[in-house]
Amino acid sequence: MRVGVLGTGMVGQALGGKMEELGHDVVVGTRDVQARLARSEPGRGGNPPFAAWLKDHPGVRAATFAEAAGHGEVVVNATAGHGSLQAIELAGAATLADKILMDVSNPLDASGGLFVCNTDSLGEQIQRAVPQARVVKTLNTVNASVMVDPSRVGDADHHVFVSGNDQDAKDEVTSILTGWLGWKHVLDLGDITSARGAEMYVALWLRLYRATGDAMVNVKVVR
Numbered sequence: 001m002r003v004g005v006l007g008t009g010m011v012g013q014a015l016g017g018k019m020e021e022l023g024h025d026v027v028v029g030t031r032d033v034q035a036r037l038a039r040s041e042p043g044r045g046g047n048p049p050f051a052a053w054l055k056d057h058p059g060v061r062a063a064t065f066a067e068a069a070g071h072g073e074v075v076v077n078a079t080a081g082h083g084s085l086q087a088i089e090l091a092g093a094a095t096l097a098d099k100i101l102m103d104v105s106n107p108l109d110a111s112g113g114l115f116v117c118n119t120d121s122l123g124e125q126i127q128r129a130v131p132q133a134r135v136v137k138t139l140n141t142v143n144a145s146v147m148v149d150p151s152r153v154g155d156a157d158h159h160v161f162v163s164g165n166d167q168d169a170k171d172e173v174t175s176i177l178t179g180w181l182g183w184k185h186v187l188d189l190g191d192i193t194s195a196r197g198a199e200m201y202v203a204l205w206l207r208l209y210r211a212t213g214d215a216m217v218n219v220k221v222v223r
């Protein structure tokens with residue numbers, strides 16, 4: 001499948017790299033390709049600079065957000081939450097029309113709080129910005145390494161969530177999560193307003209990380 005990944009950070013690298021490994025045709029989008037490739041500082045979490053990562057992934061191409069969005073049959077938003085609406089605008093509402101937009105972003109501000117919550121969410125803001133796209137919020141509740149290898153935590157016996165207005169899109173994303181990435185448990189939270197819960201959970205995730213000192217943590221929903 002053709003996949004467009006918006007975002008060159010550890011999440012874009014994790015998802016883009018995994019999808020390339022699975023044989024998909026991946027284009028990773030950035031604001032300015034030359035400027036991004038020229039940056040040599042390591043990424044967060046000890047990730048390599050994007051240019052070095054790209055050399056290790058010869059099947060992946062770097063392009064603008066608009067080109068990556070145009071390329072993808074499925075498009076992933078893996079941009080910093082504060083820049084996601086700008087990235088989506090650069091990708092283009094018409095380009096994203098009818099496409100599945102897997103939104104893994106979190107609305108984190110500089111202090112580690114959320115810049116939108118309670119009565120709205122970044123997932124909803126993105127859906128409003130691209131009304132014809134089929135936005136599915138998912139994977140934002142786990143670390144990038146766990147996203148692409150849930151077996152890193154407790155034999156993958158834990159949950160990931162999907163939120164979105166389009167049932168077919170959620171079903172397709174669920175197939176991607178289970179078939180491509182190895183998730184065993186995908187819980188449909190409801191329409192895109194349920195992204196508020198998935199995004200506000202990040203406040204707890206950050207405390208779990210601080211309390212355990214381990215980013216390889218997740219929750220299991222037991223009834």
Ligand SMILES: NC(=O)c1ccc[n+]([C@@H]2O[C@H](COP(=O)([O-])OP(=O)(O)OC[C@H]3O[C@@H](n4cnc5c(N)ncnc54)[C@H](OP(=O)(O)O)[C@@H]3O)[C@@H](O)[C@H]2O)c1
Binds near residue numbers: 011044082105143144
């Ligand atoms: N890190 C994790 O383990 C993790 C887990 C769950 C969810 N998330 C969420 O996933 C997203 C990506 O996280 P990350 O750690 O991979 O990287 P990040 O540093 O949060 O985001 C990097 C990407 O954001 C883009 N960006 C930054 N400011 C922008 C702006 N003003 N306009 C447009 N684009 C902008 C950058 O574009 P350029 O390439 O042009 O610089 C880059 O591609 C975030 O929303 C994060 O909260 C992360």
